[in-house]
Amino acid sequence: MDGLKKHLNQSVQFKLSFTLSLAILVVAIVAGVVSFMSAFDEAHELQDDVLRQVAQLMDRQHLSPTPPIADARLKDGDEESRVIVQRLGDSSPSPVGVDAGGLLPLPTTLADGLYTLEVSGEAFRVLVKTTAAGERIVVAQESGFRNEIARGSALRTVMPFLVLVPVLLLIVADLVRKMFRPIATLSREIDQRAEQELHPVDERHLPVEVRPFVVAINRLLARVAQAMDGQRRFVADAAHELRSPLTALSLQAERLAEARMSGQARERLMTLRQGIERGRSLLDQLLTLARAQSAAEPPKSPVSVQGIFRRVLEDLIPLAEAKRIDIGVEGLQDAQVWVSELDMIAIVKNLVDNAIRYTPEGGRVDLSVGMAEGRAVLRIEDNGPGIPFAERDRVFDPFYRTPGSERIGSGLGLSIVQAIASRIGAEIRLDFASEARQTGLIVTVQLSVIAPSQAT
C-alpha cells in the first residue's frame, strides 16, 4: 500500500492512469447497478401488465375460469412459467401448496389488487379482480420464475458495461502512455548528449504543458554554455597572453647562452631554459585543451589516419631517436575518418608523445589502424611500464600524473584526448600490452567513419 502511495506521488503518468481507471470503474459500477435495478423493476412491471391483461381479457370476453380451464395447466409449457387463472375460493387452503387441480389455496377475503403472497413456502404474484359479471377471479404466476426472467433481462442491459469497461481501461492506459512519450524521448535525448552539446532542446513537438519547462531548461543551457565559453576563452586568452613574454624570455635565454660565462652559470642557465620550455609546453597544452573543449564545426571532408600518423611521426621522430626507440606504423591499411585534421593530430600526437616519453630507452612503439564493426580502430602500443588498473580513470583528469612519474609533463595530454573523443563520439580504451606481465600500454581509439550528415 505504501509502495502504491509512493508511486502515486512520484509518477504523474501512474497517477493519471490510476485515477482515470478508478473513475471509470466507479462510474461503470454505479451505472451498471442503476441500470440493472431499473431493468429488473421494468421487467416486473411488464409481468404485472401481463397479469392485468389476462384478467381484463377474461372480463371482456366474459370467460369464466371453470374447473376445466383452471385444470388445463399449460401442459406443453414450462411448469413454472404458467399463468394460473382461477376463481377466488375455488380451492380450500392446503398446506401442500397448489392443490391437485393446480389451483392456489387463497383466502377469499382478498380485496381486488396485486399481491405477492407466500402460498405454502412458495411466493406467487397474484392479481385479484372482480369481473363485470360479479365473479372474483385470480390471475397468478410464480415469483421465482418472474424474478428469473427479470434478472435475465436486467443482466443483458449490464452486458455492454462488462465488455466496454476493460476496453476503456486499456484505451486510457495506452493514451496516457502515448501522452507521456514525448517526455521520455526528451529525457533520452538530453541523456545521450556529451558535455559540450549545450544547444537548445527542440520544443516544437512537445505538449504545451511541458514547453515552459523546456524553455526554462533551454535558458539554463544557454547560460551554462555562455559561462563555459567565458571560462574557456579566459584560459585560452591567458595562455595566449603568457606565450609572448615566455617566447621573449626564451629568446633572451638563448642569446645569453651565446655569452661567455662560468660553468656554474651555464648550468643554472640550462635549468632556467628547461623551466621556460616546460612553461611553453604547458601553455601549448592549455590552448589545445581549451580548443578541444569548445564546440567545433563538423568537418567537410574525411582525413586519412595514415596521413595523420605520418605528420605526427615527422614531428616526434627526433624525440624517439634521442631515446633510441624503434617507432613505426604496422600494416598498410588506412581508414578515412570524419574528424577535423587538427583534432586527429591532437589525439595521435598526445598518445604517441606519451608512448615515447614513458617508454624506457631502446623501447618500441607501434602505430596501426584497422576497421572493426564498421568503425576505425587506431592502436598505439608501447612496451613501457603501462598504466595500472587503479590509475586508468584518473589519468584522464586534467593535471593528473601517475605517482612516481619522473618525466616532465603537464598532465593535460590525456584530458585533451578525452575532450576531443567525447566531442566526436570516439571511444578510448587502455590495456596492458602484456597482460601476463602487466606492462606496456595499448591505447585503442574507436571512431566512426560515417559522415555526420549521413549518421543522422
Ligand SMILES: Nc1ncnc2c1ncn2[C@@H]1O[C@H](COP(=O)(O)OP(=O)(O)OP(=O)(O)O)[C@@H](O)[C@H]1O
Ligand atoms: N604510454 C604510457 N605509459 C605509461 N604511462 C603513461 C602513458 N601515457 C600516459 N601515462 C601516464 O598518464 C599520466 C597522464 O598523461 P598525460 O598525457 O595526460 O599527461 P603528461 O604526459 O604528464 O603531460 P602532457 O601530455 O600534458 O605533457 C602521465 O603522467 C603518465 O604517468
Ligand SMILES: [Mg+2]
Ligand atoms: Mg602526455
